[in-house]
Amino acid sequence: MSVSSAPHARRRLGVGAAVVVVLVAAGVSVFLGVVRSASTPVEEIPYAESSAQPAAVYVHVFGAVAKPGLYRLADGARVVDVVAAAGGLQSDADTGAVNLARRLADGEQLYVPAVGETIVDSPGTSPAGDGRVNLNTADAAALETLPRIGPALAERILAWRDENGRFTSVEDLLAVPGIGEKMLEGLRDVVTV
Secondary structure, eight states, rough: OOOHHHHHHHHHHHHHHHHHHHHHHHHHHHHHHHHHHHSOOOOOOGGGGGGOOOOOOEEEESSSSOOOOOEEEEEEBBHHHHHHHOOOOOTOOOOOSTTTTTTTTEEEHHHHBBBBOOOOOTTOOTTTSSSSSEETOOOHHHHHHSOOOHHHHHHHHHHHHHHHHHHGGGGGGGGGGOOHHOOOOOOOTTEEE
């Protein structure tokens, strides 16, 4: 090695050593950051619980209840829940005319009749009085007046309504076991929701 190349070699060695020191320092810094973040607990906030309000249904209850009115209840509430919110049944309420176990639907209007009271619209007919059977108010007897609906299928329709709440469209009948497209077409003009 010549005398003139020795300082040049030392300079290259110094620059190389400096680069290595910087790279090692960066690696150690990254490593310590990973170790620190792995040992530091992170609070996870579920998306669903952030400022979102629980689902609710609004039900207008009137008739033989202590405090008729509009009530907001948790989604999945039943008739018994809205009756309790309305202060309970009056002493003259016809408890057999109301299914207390039925799930409520948003926007529903619930009338609790008094014992011996005659309801102008008979259960099962549409409010317009056009002779169609209302899927949301019909009892088993009213459902059995429909074409191809016997006692077993009427009970399945009522069971579906009890489990899922009000029918929102005639097409909801397709969710009832035993009712297909062809049967639905035969019922479409004679039922309403």
